Amino acid sequence: MKVTTIAIDLAKNVFQVLGMDEHAKSVFNKRLNRAQLAEFMLQQPACDVIFEACYSAHYWGRKFLAMGHNVKLIPAQHVTPFVRGNKNDKNDVLAIFEASFRPHIRFVPVKTEEQQEVLMLHRIRERLVKQKTACTNQVRGVFVDFGLSFPQGYSAFERAMWEIMSDEHQRPMIKLMANDFWDEYQTLNQRLDRINSLIKQIVKRDPNGRILLTIPGVGPIIASAFAASIGGGQAFNSPKELAVWLGLTPKQFASGNKSVNGKISKRGNCYLRKQLIHGARTVVSHASKKQDDLNMWINQLRGRKSICCTVVATAHRLARLIWILLQKQSPYEAQYGGYHGTC
CATH class of the missing domain: 1.10.287 (Helix Hairpins)
Incomplete structure (x- = not known):
């Protein structure tokens, strides 16, 4: 049976490696040490290699990509629901394999x-x-x-x-x-x-970093952190997905015809979210001195909402702006005359 997918449960010294064929039948399920893993993967035909985006994942991702494999990293929180039975390496690696075939799973790009x-x-x-x-x-x-x-x-x-x-x-x-x-x-x-x-x-x-530096409220700390974390934003299909990943969108409580939005979810990367909110606070504090569309929107929102709500909403808007400009690979230019008083 030819192996088409290999799932790996990463650790420091001992790795559980599961090989599956195209019919999801197990070909092998073995434990390997650090030296054995690299040699074993060299001998395998080019296939999908799947593991959690956790400790040492990007190092192994680069190593396996160089061997010709197609590497897919899954966020660890999406693997946990698929663990069945007791918590052990064999069940964990099987959960990694099963999670990789779920629809709407967003894989993490391998970082350089x-x-x-x-x-x-x-x-x-x-x-x-x-x-x-x-x-x-x-x-x-x-x-x-x-x-x-x-x-x-x-x-x-x-x-x-x-x-x-x-x-x-x-x-x-x-x-x-x-x-x-x-x-x-x-x-x-x-x-x-x-x-x-x-x-x-x-x-x-960094070309992406230079683009981000043109955005209001984004300095070297925020620009470098975002450029290193998301690259060109290729892991997200829309600006909304980036804002959701940053935890800047409200939690939803819905049942039947009733839907209520709560506070922001605070999911995802808390460091990026914190830095972006700090940058947004600076933008809000100087918004009254400027007349471009972004600052007019902030001033209008500030007239209805508290300062904290305005800052978070501005951070949300900056996050969307980051994704759009990275996709277009163009710097930020202030817009005038397009704002009509709606949020």
């Missing part, structure tokens, strides 16, 4: 090494931002017991720290810890500046 490098920078940057915030919060918390209260904001924090470190009458232990906190704060700033500089350099070389 360049895309994963950019996303690696974003993950490290996100951790450093959290550490910087934690550092400043701890300083404020421990020093307030000594009557030292800091205003909010990094500039105010830096001024207050300098005052403590330069105060000759301050207690020695307080000055010692202030210097230690300051060294940590400066180190985090230097690492963040280096990563931000790398991201700016990368996004300027």
